[in-house]
Structure formats: C-alpha cells, structure tokens
Amino acid sequence: xxxxxxxxxxxxxxxxxxxxxxxxxxxxxxxxxxxxxxxxxxxxxxxxxxxxxxxxxxxxxxxxxxxxxxxxxxxxxxxxxxxxxxxxxxxxxxxxxxxxxxxxxxxxxxxxxxxxxxxxxxxxxxxxxxxxxxxxxxxxxxxxxxxxxxxxxxxxxxxxxxxxxxxxxxxxxxxxxxxxxxxxxxxxxxxxxxxxxxxxxxxxxxxxxxxxxxxxxxxxxxxxxxxxxxxxxxxxxxxxxxxxxxxxxxxxxxxxxxxxxxxxxxxxxxxxxxxxxxxxxxxxxxxxxxxxxxxxxxxxxxxxxxxxxxxxxxxxxxxxxxxxxxxxxxxxxxxxxxxxxxxxxxxxxxxxxxxxxxxxxxxxxxxxxxxxxxxxxxxxxxxxxxxxxxxxxxxxxxxxxxxxxxxxxxxxxxxxxxxxxxxxxxxxxxxxxxxxxxx
Numbered sequence: 001x002x003x004x005x006x007x008x009x010x011x012x013x014x015x016x017x018x019x020x021x022x023x024x025x026x027x028x029x030x031x032x033x034x035x036x037x038x039x040x041x042x043x044x045x046x047x048x049x050x051x052x053x054x055x056x057x058x059x060x061x062x063x064x065x066x067x068x069x070x071x072x073x074x075x076x077x078x079x080x081x082x083x084x085x086x087x088x089x090x091x092x093x094x095x096x097x098x099x100x101x102x103x104x105x106x107x108x109x110x111x112x113x114x115x116x117x118x119x120x121x122x123x124x125x126x127x128x129x130x131x132x133x134x135x136x137x138x139x140x141x142x143x144x145x146x147x148x149x150x151x152x153x154x155x156x157x158x159x160x161x162x163x164x165x166x167x168x169x170x171x172x173x174x175x176x177x178x179x180x181x182x183x184x185x186x187x188x189x190x191x192x193x194x195x196x197x198x199x200x201x202x203x204x205x206x207x208x209x210x211x212x213x214x215x216x217x218x219x220x221x222x223x224x225x226x227x228x229x230x231x232x233x234x235x236x237x238x239x240x241x242x243x244x245x246x247x248x249x250x251x252x253x254x255x256x257x258x259x260x261x262x263x264x265x266x267x268x269x270x271x272x273x274x275x276x277x278x279x280x281x282x283x284x285x286x287x288x289x290x291x292x293x294x295x296x297x298x299x300x301x302x303x304x305x306x307x308x309x310x311x312x313x314x315x316x317x318x319x320x321x322x323x324x325x326x327x328x329x330x331x332x333x334x335x336x337x338x339x340x341x342x343x344x345x346x347x348x349x350x351x352x353x354x355x356x357x358x359x360x361x362x363x364x365x366x367x368x369x370x371x372x373x374x375x376x377x378x379x380x381x382x383x384x385x386x387x388x389x390x391x392x393x394x395x396x397x398x399x400x401x402x403x404x405x406x407x408x409x410x411x412x413x414x415x416x417x418x419x420x421x422x423x424x425x426x427x428x429x430x431x432x433x434x435x436x437x438x439x
Contacts, residue, residue: 005262006220007434008250009330011227012266012320014236014274015245016300016307018332018415019267020044023060023223025413025420029434031218033061034070034210035225036253037243039108039138040081041131042225043300047418051092057082058089058099059223065095068213070206073104074243074253076138077150079195080110086198101199102206102255103151108138110191111170111183118178128239129276131303139242141166153200160189207255214260219434222250222261228320229274236363239278247324263430265412266326268317270334270399273298273307279366282310282346296336311344311373314406319359321409328412328430331403334396335416340378343399346371347406376402384417389424 007026011017024046027033040056046063047053053063057077061067071077086096112134119137120127130136141147146169152162163185171182214220224245229235231245243249247264251257271292274280283289289309292298298307320326337343349356349369360366379393386392392400404411412431414424425431 005217005433006214006222006260007263007265007431008222008224008247008261009265009267010224010245010247010250010324011230012268012317012324012326012329013227013272013313014229014280015042015225015227016273016275016298017227017267017269019224020046020055020060021332021415021418021420022265022267022330022413023221024063025423026221026431026434027059027061027064027067028420029219030061030064030067030221032068032070032210032213032220033059033223034072034206034220034250034254035059035075035223036072036250037074037245038225038241039076039133039135040078040085041133041135041241044225045418047420053089053092056085058085058096061221061223062089062094062096062099067098068209069099070209070254071099071101071105072206072254073102074249075102075105076108076135076142076243077101077105078108078134079153079192079199083195083198099202100204100206100209101150101202103149103154103203104255105150106138106142106147107150107152108134109148110188111167111174112137112141114174114180115170115178118174118180122178127277129278136242150199150203153196154203155200156189156193156196159192159196160185163188210254210256210260222254224250228266228323229316231323234323236278236366239276239363247326263327264325265328265330265431266320266324266409267330267332268320269332270312270337270403271296272310272313272316275300275303275305275307279363279369280308280310281315281349281366281369282313282344282371283308284310288340291340292336295339296333311346311371312403313346313371314403315346315349315357315359317407318357321407326409329404329407329409330413330415331400331411332415334400334414335382335384335422337378337396337399338383339380343376343378344373345376345399345402345406347374348372374402384422386416387424389414389426392424
C-alpha cells in the first residue's frame, strides 16, 4: 500500500486552468512544493486578500513560510528572470531562502530567446505561437547535449568554461541562419555573474531532498505547469510546449520513481481556454466567448495575450484523465459562469460525418471536428461567498454533476473566486488531510 503523502497537481486542458490558486490553497499544508517541468513560459497568479502575486519559476508554496520550494531537473531555468522574480518577492516581504534548484536543471540563456523569436518569424503563418521566452531552444540544446546546467552556476570558472564550449556554435547558428550579430562571451559573463552569485548557493540535489522528506511522511506537492493538451508527446502537436506536462513527468522531472506519486489532481476550468495557435473545437467567437474572456480576466500571466475562450470540452477532459491517471478534479472559475443565460458543454465531436467521443491523434482530424453540445440553464446568483456544494444554485449543481458524470472522475474542490478562501471542498474529498491540520 502506498502511504506517501504526495499530491501531483497538473492542468487538464491547454493550461491557464487556475493551478496557481489550487496549489496555493493546498500548499498551506505542504511541507515541500516542487516544480518539475517548464520554465518562465508558465505563469501562476495567486490572490491572497488584497495581494496579487504573479509567479513564473518559483513554486506557489513560496508564499507559505517554512515550506521548502524546489525547482526540479525537468525544468529550464532562466537565471536572469529568476533573480528578478526573487527580488520582487523579497521586496514584498516574502522569504525566499527556502528555494532550492536541482543541479541537473538546464539553463535558459539569452541566445535561446533570440533563437525562439527568430524561428517564429521564419515560420511565418505556420508559427507555433510560443511565448518567445526561449523554452523550446533550451530544451533542444538539452537533447542535443549542448546545454548548460544549474550545477555550472556553482563556480564562475566552471560556468565560463562551459559557455566557451557552447557559444561558438550558438553564434554560428544565429549569424548564418537568422542574421543575428551573435554574442560576445565577456559580455555574457558580465551579464550572468550577479545571477551566479545569487543562485549558485541554492543549487543542490533536489531528488535527495524529496526522498528524505517523503520517507519522513512529509506532505509533498508536485506543481505542474501548462496543461495536458500542451504536452510534447500527448498534446496537440506541433502546437504544444517543449516539455512533458503530464503527471508522470513529476517523477522523471524530480528524480523519483513513480511509486512516490500518490494522488493526481487535475485542475480544470468550468469552460475552456487556450493561448497560441492550433485547433480548438469549442472556441466561441460570439458574444458569449467575449463574455468569458472579460469576466474571467482571460489574459496571459506571462505574456498578457488575450486567451481564446470557449465552452467546456468533455472530450479533452476525458483524454486528460487517461494520460494523467487523474484521481480527482479541482474545478476553477465556476463563478465566471454566473449571469450567463445558458451554458454549454461538449459531450463529443462530429468529425467527417461520424460522432467521435475519444480525442483524435491526428491534428488534421481535430481541425475538422465540431462539438456536440448539451445546453444547461444558467444562474444569476453571486456564488463567490458559497462554501458548501449544497448552497450552490440548483442550476450550478446540475452542471457540476453532469460534468463529473461525463468525465468519470470525482470533483474534489470547486473554486468560486480568485482568493484562497473562495473554495468549496467536497465532503468526501481525499484532500481533507491537506486542508485541515492533523490532530
């Protein structure tokens, strides 16, 4: 029997599901919070009272004093951005001394951002719609065995030697393919030296820290970024991110075996959004889609880009359940649907004359899919102060019960507002031990 006190939190749509709010809520009882993939292309917004925190690298647990926060080996870390993020948190009185960085994590360098943006321009109409943060090129260098790792930040000479090995090829690519002037090594060393001094002491063996805490039955929260439909293997390729965003990556991206993963909580919005290019079957171009965007404040935490909005999609939700092995759901932004005359939910797709209930592998097939909707009555009540399922409007309860039935996984909690307190916990939730301190 698995007795580990661990929860993996992952996105179950195209990202931007409100994971920051859910993770912050659970992290209040966590001993350790660990990120395991992605970089500063992810953005988690956490609202606590009048305070709004926008986090990019740093796990949401940083807001809880005493919580150990880890950046796993599966991440790509931008040292310059991370230093700025830590400085901004410290300026607001947040203690960042509990942050640790895996020595095996790769660094996202200045030239990676230039490569990212130049490649998007080269693709033209076929662009992926990346954030331009250099994530893809950083992961590409990792796979090509020409990356710089966090362990290389622990000594100036070590960093200089590794950069000297790699920069000539990077400059050749920039100059000959993208007509970029390239980088001078001394200028880069001067630019990164303050980051090495700040971050070098934080570099350690994250996997060993995790094992030690799990063996002591500490509560460990694994924080995912992006969402299942953006996974490099299982997402809507090529319109995906460059890392594995599914729950299994919590093990490989942290240096653990899968036996250490216990519950898997999928965060899912009461409607659907996505940023960037790619097919989106339930996207709504009418006034309803615009209402969802404005009411839900659907603009990217990292880029500020307006998100594409549409109705809840049961097909991609069931797919997320399968590829993540979800044991429960955290449903967010139910309050955004208040005041809508009617609410739609896609139960299946109509594709090339046939009804499709499983998510297509082919991106071309997905482009031809149109949603088969069930329509639900809306509600006018303000639900932001509701804290019990039974106190929700009848129409809201009907919608949630249908959603749960169509996905096949139980809802554990429902968010009815951005603040930590605006959360409904189901009575039989397996997360109770994470919410109420043990006696």
